Amino acid sequence: MSLNNTYEARLVQQEPAVGAGVQILLLALLGSAIGMGPAGWLTGLVFAIATWAVLSRALHRSQLRSFGPANRVTLGRATLVGGVTALVADSFESAPPVTLLVALTAVALLLDGVDGKVARRTGTSTALGARFDMEVDAFLILVLSVYVSTQLGPWVLLIGGMRYAFVAAARVAPWLNAPLPPSFARKTVAAIQGVCLLLAGSELLPHFANTAVAMLALGSLLWSFGRDVLWLWRTSRLVEEAPAREMLELVTQ
Incomplete structure (x- = not known):
């Protein structure tokens, strides 16, 4: 049994290495x-090595017995993101090469959500897979945001850095x-x-239109984060006040 587990673990660990090879x-x-x-x-090589190292460590800690088809889709998206990162650098x-950069990005965005659907249909949803998808x-x-900031100004970095x-604030x-809690609005904004x-x-639109589009993205993101932070703060206050209310109820009984 232990030999089977060791063999399965080695197979899982090979997936990030294959991903790094495809990235190169x-x-x-x-x-x-x-x-x-x-x-x-x-930049591309650093991205490939970092992805391999972080994903390998996460797989080792999670002790998954199978990498899964959904994670393969996410790994493919990560490879495309590595290419975009290299082009931006x-x-x-x-x-x-704007056309090439747009093409790689478009495919990566189109595949977003595919990994989630694959995970649900194959019954292979995992916490690691969800985190991997989110980080990519x-x-x-x-x-x-780094790329667009060179055209519109450093304020665009707020979108990527938020x-x-x-x-960091957490x-x-x-x-x-x-x-x-699950939120369709949050997913839409993302x-x-x-x-x-x-x-x-x-570069398909005039400069003022590009600025408006980026401001729309930033505005919706500020609204989404602000709403979530407010909900978390209110919830934390309720949790803190609950013991005090329970103690008061015991005293007054």
């Missing part, structure tokens, strides 16, 4: 297609770590971010 292959294809410079190569040295989404938004600021205020940033970075 994609970088090689991009490099030959556009003549990608050192910044793009270095390379854009600081030379003119970016968040990093893509961060990279896109989720990471929330995570270390200081633990009540922010409480689970949130989906809007990628679409708006992709549209703003595609």
